[in-house]
Amino acid sequence: MTRLVWIAIGALVAACSGGGGGEKRQGQADVPETLAEWGLFADGAQQLPADDVHPYEVIAPLYSDYTAKYRFIRLPEGGRIDYRADGPWQFPEGTVVVKTFSMPHDQRDPAAGERLLETRLLVRERNHWRPHTYVWNEAQTEAKRAIAGVRLPIEWKHFDGGTRSLTYRVPNTNQCHGCHGEHEASELLGVRTAQLDRDFDFGSGPVNQIDHFAALGLFAQAPPAQRERLVDPFGDAPLEQRARAYLEANCAHCHHENGAAWETGLWLSTATTNPVDLGICRRPFSAGEATGGRPFDIVPGHPEQSVMVFRMASADPEIKMPELPTQIPHDEAIELITDWIAGMSPAGCP
Numbered sequence: 001m002t003r004l005v006w007i008a009i010g011a012l013v014a015a016c017s018g019g020g021g022g023e024k025r026q027g028q029a030d031v032p033e034t035l036a037e038w039g040l041f042a043d044g045a046q047q048l049p050a051d052d053v054h055p056y057e058v059i060a061p062l063y064s065d066y067t068a069k070y071r072f073i074r075l076p077e078g079g080r081i082d083y084r085a086d087g088p089w090q091f092p093e094g095t096v097v098v099k100t101f102s103m104p105h106d107q108r109d110p111a112a113g114e115r116l117l118e119t120r121l122l123v124r125e126r127n128h129w130r131p132h133t134y135v136w137n138e139a140q141t142e143a144k145r146a147i148a149g150v151r152l153p154i155e156w157k158h159f160d161g162g163t164r165s166l167t168y169r170v171p172n173t174n175q176c177h178g179c180h181g182e183h184e185a186s187e188l189l190g191v192r193t194a195q196l197d198r199d200f201d202f203g204s205g206p207v208n209q210i211d212h213f214a215a216l217g218l219f220a221q222a223p224p225a226q227r228e229r230l231v232d233p234f235g236d237a238p239l240e241q242r243a244r245a246y247l248e249a250n251c252a253h254c255h256h257e258n259g260a261a262w263e264t265g266l267w268l269s270t271a272t273t274n275p276v277d278l279g280i281c282r283r284p285f286s287a288g289e290a291t292g293g294r295p296f297d298i299v300p301g302h303p304e305q306s307v308m309v310f311r312m313a314s315a316d317p318e319i320k321m322p323e324l325p326t327q328i329p330h331d332e333a334i335e336l337i338t339d340w341i342a343g344m345s346p347a348g349c350p
């Protein structure tokens with residue numbers, strides 16, 4: 001056969017085997033097909049980590065359609081974390097960071113159990129993080145690797161007691177970079193001092209996570225006692241700080257100068273100090289329907305005239321913020337941002 005025919009057959013085989021072709025091209029032929037093969041869990045169905053796997057929580061989680069999350073870190077043997085006061089901590093090659101998504105059967109009652117949906121991994125290679133995702137079967141006995149996005153129809157009881165349903169979207173692994181950064185420079189988003197400086201119960205009562213990791217000798221250098229942290233967006237800190245923490249955790253990974261929303265010039269990180277950059281009296285970059293006919297991203301004192309609230313409350317995939325993969329507007333966050341904007345002194349925009 002001629003070379004050309006071989007190429008054509010190769011393309012056909014790649015197309016028929018779904019993600020298989022892409023897998024070879026990315027040099028991932030040796031990636032385990034099941035989550036169990038990673039040896040991360042003593043009991044995967046219960047999300048009970050293996051001995052060398054450390055659970056953690058973030059202060060301001062990413063909202064994902066009311067799912068619950070479990071997070072873990074596994075360092076390679078003898079590996080240490082390079083602590084950073086600001087920005088993501090640095091990890092040695094071979095580190096695995098894990099995030100499992102589940103939907104509680106009843107949001108009001110943890111004892112009612114949950115349905116595990118997917119377990120995402122970011123695996124540190126020489127100079128970037130490689131994403132993988134494993135989708136749990138309905139029997140909850142096994143999670144298998146998925147490359148192309150998978151859809152899972154799910155149902156649960158919401159906080160108001162009503163039944164809610166959703167076709168949950170497992171992102172395909174190319175979509176991870178939309179939030180985690182470009183392929184060769186992809187980065188951790190939550191594993192940073194500002195997000196991890198909180199208490200967690202590792203089995204003998206709540207302790208500070210960073211102090212606990214330090215006591216275990218996980219850091220290459222001792223973290224300072226003075227640390228800057230986010231506030232819990234739904235805790236009891238002042239309103240402004242809570243609103244800013246929510247925007248930092250849920251929007252800033254795209255809304256910063258190197259993020260997917262760079263062209264909007266709308267910067268939603270806690271580091272933003274210029275009110276216009278934050279959206280205050282800022283004419284929207286996007287025109288037409290996406291503004292809901294509202295004049296500015298934020299109109300102080302007037303949430304009902306602010307594009308930000310309009311886009312957070314929309315369920316239209318072309319308009320909603322954040323962009324896909326979430327589908328259900330986050331009612332509690334819309335209330336938070338509404339209250340924040342309503343409380344700004346209505347100076348009037350030029």
Ligand code: HEC
Nearest residue numbers: 061062097098099120121122131132176179188189190191
């Ligand atoms: C909509 C934006 C978004 C997309 C898409 C996304 N992530 Fe994330 N991810 C985040 C944010 C924000 C955090 C940190 C906050 C948290 O843990 O809740 C995070 C945290 C993580 C973590 C824990 C380590 C860390 O970075 O803090 C892992 C592992 C992870 N994501 C894997 C993935 C994989 C794999 C994909 C693709 C299948 C993916 N993510 C897609 C936004 C996203």
Ligand code: HEC
Nearest residue numbers: 250251254260261264266284285286297307308321322323
């Ligand atoms: C996955 C990336 C991503 C995330 C996460 C995200 N955005 Fe956006 N956002 C964009 C992009 C891209 C645009 C520009 C295109 C458009 O208008 O749809 C945009 C536009 C906007 C605009 C219009 C800005 C203008 O001047 O026209 C607002 C307001 C906005 N986002 C608010 C938010 C808020 C609030 C959040 C968090 C709750 C958020 N976004 C999360 C990607 C994102």
